[in-house]
Amino acid sequence: MIAEFIESWPLFQHAYLGGFLLAALLSLLGVQLVARDQIFFGAAVAQASTLGIAVALATAAWHPFGMHLHDNNWYPRAWAITLSAVAAVGMELIAGRRESREAVTGFIFLFGSASAMALVAQSPFGAEEVQRLLASTLIGATARDVELFALVLAATILLIAVHRDRLLLLAIDPATASAAGIRTRAWSIGSACWLAIAVGISIRAAGLLYVFGCLLLPVLIAKTLVREMRALYWGAPLIGVACAMVGFVLAHAWDVPPAQMAVVVMSLLLAACWLRRVVQRGSSQPSRTSSDSR
Amino acid sequence: MSLPPLISIRDAVLGYGRHRVLRVDRFALQRGDFWFLLGPNGSGKTTLLRTVMGLLKPLSGEVERSPFCADFSRMGFVPQRCEARPSLPTTVREFVSLGLVGLNLDREERAVRLQRALDRVGLMNRIRDSFWTLSGGQQQRALLARALIREPILLVLDEPTNGLDPAAEEALLDVLSRLQHTSAVTALFVTHDIALAARHATHLALIRNGALEAGARSDLLRSDTIAAVFGVNPLLIPA
Numbered sequence: 056m057i058a059e060f061i062e063s064w065p066l067f068q069h070a071y072l073g074g075f076l077l078a079a080l081l082s083l084l085g086v087q088l089v090a091r092d093q094i095f096f097g098a099a100v101a102q103a104s105t106l107g108i109a110v111a112l113a114t115a116a117w118h119p120f121g122m123h124l125h126d127n128n129w130y131p132r133a134w135a136i137t138l139s140a141v142a143a144v145g146m147e148l149i150a151g152r153r154e155s156r157e158a159v160t161g162f163i164f165l166f167g168s169a170s171a172m173a174l175v176a177q178s179p180f181g182a183e184e185v186q187r188l189l190a191s192t193l194i195g196a197t198a199r200d201v202e203l204f205a206l207v208l209a210a211t212i213l214l215i216a217v218h219r220d221r222l223l224l225l226a227i228d229p230a231t232a233s234a235a236g237i238r239t240r241a242w243s244i245g246s247a248c249w250l251a252i253a254v255g256i257s258i259r260a261a262g263l264l265y266v267f268g269c270l271l272l273p274v275l276i277a278k279t280l281v282r283e284m285r286a287l288y289w290g291a292p293l294i295g296v297a298c299a300m301v302g303f304v305l306a307h308a309w310d311v312p313p314a315q316m317a318v319v320v321m322s323l324l325l326a327a328c329w330l331r332r333v334v335q336r337g338s339s340q341p342s343r344t345s346s347d348s349r
Numbered sequence: 350m351s352l353p354p355l356i357s358i359r360d361a362v363l364g365y366g367r368h369r370v371l372r373v374d375r376f377a378l379q380r381g382d383f384w385f386l387l388g389p390n391g392s393g394k395t396t397l398l399r400t401v402m403g404l405l406k407p408l409s410g411e412v413e414r415s416p417f418c419a420d421f422s423r424m425g426f427v428p429q430r431c432e433a434r435p436s437l438p439t440t441v442r443e444f445v446s447l448g449l450v451g452l453n454l455d456r457e458e459r460a461v462r463l464q465r466a467l468d469r470v471g472l473m474n475r476i477r478d479s480f481w482t483l484s485g486g487q488q489q490r491a492l493l494a495r496a497l498i499r500e501p502i503l504l505v506l507d508e509p510t511n512g513l514d515p516a517a518e519e520a521l522l523d524v525l526s527r528l529q530h531t532s533a534v535t536a537l538f539v540t541h542d543i544a545l546a547a548r549h550a551t552h553l554a555l556i557r558n559g560a561l562e563a564g565a566r567s568d569l570l571r572s573d574t575i576a577a578v579f580g581v582n583p584l585l586i587p588a
Contacts, residue, residue: 092434224447227433231495234402234505235451236421278436282479283443 060304067307073196074265074299074313076204077257081269082277082295083211084250086287089274090226096146097270099160100251102167103142104258104266105188107135109171112178112185128199128259136255142167143247188262192312196260203256211253215288222246223284265314269295272321279328298324354379355418355503355535356401361410363396369408370396372560378503381533383525384563385546387578388556394539397554397561398505401537402426417502422452425496427506431488435481441472441491444480448495466498470524486517493524504528504536510545522549543575 064071088097111131142163150156171185215222225232225242233239257266273295274287281290302317309316354377364370371393378384378401388394399405400412402424417423425448433439446463454462467473470490475483483491489509496504504525510518526549528534537554540546546553546566553569555562557578562569 090433090437220447220450224450227437227447228428228431230428230432230507231426231448232450233404234421234424234426235448235499237451278438282438282440284437284439285443286438 056308060307063307069196069198069201071303072201073204073260075296076208077261078269078295078299079292080208080253082273082291084253085270085274086291087226087246095160098267099163100139100143100254101263101266102164104135104139104254105263106167106171107138108259109174109185110134113174131259135258136252139255140248140251143251144244147243147247192262200260268318272325276325276328279332352380353415355415357413359411361407363400364408376563378535380535382535383529383551384537384554385550386539386554392556423502425499425501425504427492427496427509429508429511439480441478441480442476444491445494445498448498462498466494469497470494486513489521504534506538508539
C-alpha cells in the first residue's frame with residue numbers, strides 16, 4: 056500500500072505536499088479558534104471564501120477576458136481572501152454586541168453557501184467548481200500553490216513562536232490580556248485577518264471540507280492528548296500532517312478522494328481519543344472515591 | 350514627607366463617548382493602601398477600574414500616574430473568575446506563567462517569579478497539576494498568582510471572592526493582607542461584601558448617585574454612608 060503511494064508521488068506530489076502543508080498551517084491557526092471556543096468561526100470564514108471563488112467565477116463569465124481571469128489563480132484567490140477577511144473581521148466587530156457570536160457565524164455560513172450556489176447556477180463551469188470546493192479535492196494544487204502554502208506556514212510559525220503566550224492569554228482571558236497592555240481588539244482583528252488569508256489561499260486548492268477539517272479536528276485530537284495549551288501548537292500540526300499522510304495513502308489504495316479520506320481519518324482518531332478519555336475516567340472514578348473516603 | 354500617590358484622579362468625569370458614568374473629585378491611591386470599592390451594579394465600578402488601569406481616558410479632568418504605574422508592567426489584574434473552558438488542557442504552571450505576557454524576562458527570572466508567586470498563594474505543591482483539578486478557592490488563588498507573577502505595585506481585583514465559600518474567601522484575603530504588609534502592594538478590591546471591607550480595608554471608595562466618595566475606612570464605614578450607597582440599612586457593620 057505504501058509502496059504504491061510512493062510510486063504515485065511524482066504524479067501527485069504537489070497535491071500531497073499542498074495537503075500536508077495546509078494540514079500544518081490550518082491546525083496551527085485552529086488552536087486559537089478552539090481555545091476561544093469559536094469552532095464554527097472557521098467554517099463560516101471558509102464558506103465566505105467559497106463565496107469569493109463563486110464571485111470570481113461569475114465576474115469572469117461576464118468579463119471580456121473571462122477565461123483568462125478564470126485560469127489565473129490569483130483572481131479567484133484575491134476574491135476568496137477579500138470575502139473571508141470581510142467575514143472574519145465582520146464577525147469580530149459585530150458578534151457579541153447586539154447578536155450572539157453563534158448567530159452571526161450562522162448567518163455568514165448560510166449566506167455564503169446559498170449565495171455561492173445562486174451566483175454560479177447559470178455559469179457553464181461555475182456550479183461544478185463550487186460543488187467541487189464544497190466537497191473538497193486536493194488534485195488542483197500546483198507547484199506555485201505549494202510554495203505559497205510553505206511561505207504562509209513559515210510566517211505563521213514565526214508569528215506564533217514570538218507571540219504564543221500573548222495569543223493564548225488573549226484567547227482564554229481577554230480582560231486580563233487587556234490589563235497586561237495587550238490591545239485586544241487590534242489583536243483579535245489581526246488574528247482574524249491572518250486566518251482569512253490562510254483560508255483564502257487554501258480554499259481553491261483544498262475545498263471547504265478539508266480546510267474546516269484541518270482547522271478543527273487536529274486541535275481537538277491534540278487537546279485530549281496534551282497537558283498544556285502550549286503543546287497544542289506543536290501537537291496539532293503533527294497530528295494534522297500524520298492524519299493527512301495516512302488519509303492520502305488509504306485514499307490512493309482504495310481509490311477514494313484524498314481530502315475526504317484525510318478528514319475521515321482525523322474524525323476516527325478523534326472518536327478514539329474521546330472513547331479513551333471516557334474509559335480512563337470510568338476506570339479512575341472508583342479509585343478516587345475510595346481515596347476520598349479514606 | 351509622604352510619597353506621591355501611585356495614581357491620582359482629580360476633578361474627572363469618567364465614561365464612554367458622550368455617556369457620562371462617574372464623577373470623581375479626588376481619588377488617590379498611595380503605596381500600601383488596601384482600597385475596597387463598593388457600589389451597586391451598574392454604578393461605574395468597572396469604569397473606574399478601567400481608568401485606574403489606564404485602559405480608559407477620562408472624558409474630562411486629570412489622571413496622574415507615578416513612574417511605577419506609567420505602563421502595565423507593574424500592574425496586576427485578578428478577574429472575577431477564570432474564563433477558560435475546562436476542556437482546554439492547562440497546568441497550574443502554565444496558567445500562572447501566562448501572567449508574564451508583555452514582560453521581557455529571561456528564563457531564569459521567569460522560573461523564580463513563578464515559584465515566588467505560587468509560594469505566596471500556597472500552590473507550589475500543585476505546580477504540575479491540571480488547573481481544573483483545583484477547588485474553586487484554589488483556582489481563585491491561581492488567578493491571584495497569575496497577577497502576582499508580574500510583581501505588581503498595584504493590584505486590581507474585580508470581585509474575586511464571588512462564589513467562594515467563607516474559608517476560601519478568608520484564605521484569599523489572608524494572602525492579600527500578607528502582601529500588603531510584606532511588599533507594600535496597593536490593592537483596589539471590588540466587592541459587594543460590606544463585612545469583608547469592614548475587616549480588611551484601609552480605605553473605602555463608595556459610589557453613589559454617579560459620584561465617587563473616597564477616604565479612610567474609619568471615616569466612611571458608617572451605617573448612613575453604606576445605606577446611601579446600597580439603598581438598604583446595613584445591620585452587620587462590625588464596630
